[in-house]
Amino acid sequence: MATPLFYDSLTVRTQSHDYPIVITEDATSKDGSMAKQIAPYISGRQVLIVTNDTVAPLYLTALEEGLATDFTVKVCVLPDGEQYKNQSSIDKIYDALMAAHFNRDVTLIALGGGVVGDMTGFAAASFMRGVNFIQIPTTLLSQVDSSVGGKTGINHAQGKNMIGAFWQPKMVLADMSTLKTLPxxxxxxxxxxxxxxxxxxxxxxxxxxxxxxxxxxxxxxxxxxxxxxxxxxxxxxxxxxxxxxxxxxxxxxxxxxxxxxxxxxxxxxxxxxxxxxxxxxxxxxxxxxxxxxxxxxxxxxxxxxxxxxxxxxxxxxxxxxxxxxxxxxxxxxxxxxxxxxxxxxxxxxxxxxxxxxxxxxxxxxxxxx
Amino acid sequence: MATPLFYDSLTVRTQSHDYPIVITEDATSKDGSMAKQIAPYISGRQVLIVTNDTVAPLYLTALEEGLATDFTVKVCVLPDGEQYKNQSSIDKIYDALMAAHFNRDVTLIALGGGVVGDMTGFAAASFMRGVNFIQIPTTLLSQVDSSVGGKTGINHAQGKNMIGAFWQPKMVLADMSTLKTLPxxxxxxxxxxxxxxxxxxxxxxxxxxxxxxxxxxxxxxxxxxxxxxxxxxxxxxxxxxxxxxxxxxxxxxxxxxxxxxxxxxxxxxxxxxxxxxxxxxxxxxxxxxxxxxxxxxxxxxxxxxxxxxxxxxxxxxxxxxxxxxxxxxxxxxxxxxxxxxxxxxxxxxxxxxxxxxxxxxxxxxxxxx
Missing domain, CATH: 1.20.1090.10 (Dehydroquinate synthase-like - alpha domain)
Structure with a gap:
């Protein structure tokens, strides 16, 4: 396993619970430590990874394979773009959870930028009135903005972020190496x-x-x-x-x-x-x-x-x-x-x-x- | 104004806040005190009443007229029935809120049974990441079951109450007289x-x-x-x-x-x-x-x-x-x-x-x- 060049972390304190933001490098590479680092924050055996069709080809396989040994892993790949930050995408996440017969023990993992993180967080806040989720932000914006604060949600046709919830992740893994593939x-x-x-x-x-x-x-x-x-x-x-x-x-x-x-x-x-x-x-x-x-x-x-x-x-x-x-x-x-x-x-x-x-x-x- | 034959109340303590359940009689009648009793629990000037097409003809006018003096009141009437306890009804509530240009100061009032209460509560939990709501349960089931506990939500095609949130009302008004019109x-x-x-x-x-x-x-x-x-x-x-x-x-x-x-x-x-x-x-x-x-x-x-x-x-x-x-x-x-x-x-x-x-x-x- 590659040793990251740097590794740092901070703890975020919220009303519901404290959680760590781990800032590291090369965790998302094929031989990286992504799955190993997040596994302790998955509470049950059920995992749904939510990502988009831009990020999936880059990092999904490493994450999925890393987790498959210990967990039942399903994947929901959404189309990439702010225009898909809507109820229809949330419905796709719900459908994936129901099709897998997952219950309130499930952990949702958001693998992607702010749109994926916001939607995955809202789905986690509202599925069975609230389940665990973990964020792996792959854009600089989501690393600085969505990692802290618990804001989740989607857009309404008449306005941005009109629908949502405050819902805190159990852990955030911010891998700086993902910025190499960022436009x-x-x-x-x-x-x-x-x-x-x-x-x-x-x-x-x-x-x-x-x-x-x-x-x-x-x-x-x-x-x-x-x-x-x-x-x-x-x-x-x-x-x-x-x-x-x-x-x-x-x-x-x-x-x-x-x-x-x-x-x-x-x-x-x-x-x-x-x-x-x-x-x-x-x-x-x-x-x-x-x-x-x-x-x-x-x-x-x-x-x-x-x-x-x-x-x-x-x-x-x-x-x-x-x-x-x-x-x-x-x-x-x-x-x-x-x-x-x-x-x-x-x-x-x-x-x-x-x-x-x-x-x-x-x-x-x-x-x- | 009619004096209720009996009037009782209890306070429910929750993590987010305490709220009263007022158990009374004749508040929902034309000359009743419904609007007066709930007005102190409305925090802003904006009110959206959510009800269904069975309850609306019975109690909506009295509530709407009672509140119209002091508040901007809009109404969202949903079709009656558990089969409408779904995302499409929630979308109608969001649309009504957006069309009225209401913001996070709005108070949602659920006038109806458990289905109306659960949906209005979930809309309140998720509109702008959470706004106030008040419940006026008009069925015995919702008076005993939905008034306490903060469970809100809707059904998924594959299962009941799969989507939702824990969200507490600011006040519950349980008028026993509404049971006279209950099948x-x-x-x-x-x-x-x-x-x-x-x-x-x-x-x-x-x-x-x-x-x-x-x-x-x-x-x-x-x-x-x-x-x-x-x-x-x-x-x-x-x-x-x-x-x-x-x-x-x-x-x-x-x-x-x-x-x-x-x-x-x-x-x-x-x-x-x-x-x-x-x-x-x-x-x-x-x-x-x-x-x-x-x-x-x-x-x-x-x-x-x-x-x-x-x-x-x-x-x-x-x-x-x-x-x-x-x-x-x-x-x-x-x-x-x-x-x-x-x-x-x-x-x-x-x-x-x-x-x-x-x-x-x-x-x-x-x-x-």
Missing amino acids: ARELSAGIAEIIKYALIMDETFLTWLEINLPAMMTLDLAVLGEAVKRCCQYKAKVVAQDERESGVRALLNFGHTFGHVIETHQGYGNWLHGEAVAAGMMQAAELSQKMGWLTHDEVDRIKNVLMLANLPTTPPAIDIKTALDLMGHDKKVKHGQIRLILLKSIGSAILTNDFDDQLLSDVWSQHSV | ARELSAGIAEIIKYALIMDETFLTWLEINLPAMMTLDLAVLGEAVKRCCQYKAKVVAQDERESGVRALLNFGHTFGHVIETHQGYGNWLHGEAVAAGMMQAAELSQKMGWLTHDEVDRIKNVLMLANLPTTPPAIDIKTALDLMGHDKKVKHGQIRLILLKSIGSAILTNDFDDQLLSDVWSQHSV
């Missing part, structure tokens, strides 16, 4: 979420990123592993304070209210989530500048970091009325009023409805048709 | 669950029922209210010990493993749930007798109580292989072994796989084709 656009999309943590929580991490982004973009796995670990720690700290997102956790949605408008308007899957968040963070930064909280230089610094990661810094052209109407569907609307996460300074975010509506319109109109 | 078969089906509590938990309650069943069958609302209160107390006690059904809570499924076979075999809706549970409790009692735990006289006593409530005491003819195969789909199968709830004596139940398979077959074969 460049998706690597950048993951880095957008990493930059987000710097902007809302820690200015010194932004400085770290300004130095280390070139290494991350050229797949230095140790540096990527360090970034993933730091983000999981930031997120775990926030989630521990506010598991059900009634307060501080909402700040993690920085850039997302603008980003959701972009994703909904463009159709799921055309803009990657991280790309939409990148453009959305720029809009939020621009509004923060209009409010007098950020300087022009600080907004430029944010723009430059996003550009280092090959990320978009402007939204597509959307007319103002459509944009504002789509914002009204966002979950952060409270009593009919749009609330946004803005920056008081780099490293410090607030959730507020105390902004000038005209300034919000201006942020959209400078990019609109 | 006689459904009143009996509700009494089956009441008898269940006596059999598994309290022999003195069985004696109480032997005395009071005639009054319950002729709709003495005060006696029915007393029975509902006692059952909610029994159930609350069990659920407080074991909210997620890892131990003692499983005993509440007495008669249900046999009953599920009957319901699945006959097609949902042909046997009422309570009727299937009644026949299932007799089968469990017969197996308990074969195990040497109950006497012939005790089994007869159970049969006589069920007959006082006009309940079936034998299952329909189902061949043994089909019956045992259907039992394998039940959630109480652990590591592939069928576990059953049996009676050690009247008032004392156990969950066990320590029974002779031949005796289980005998219990089915004495009624099979």
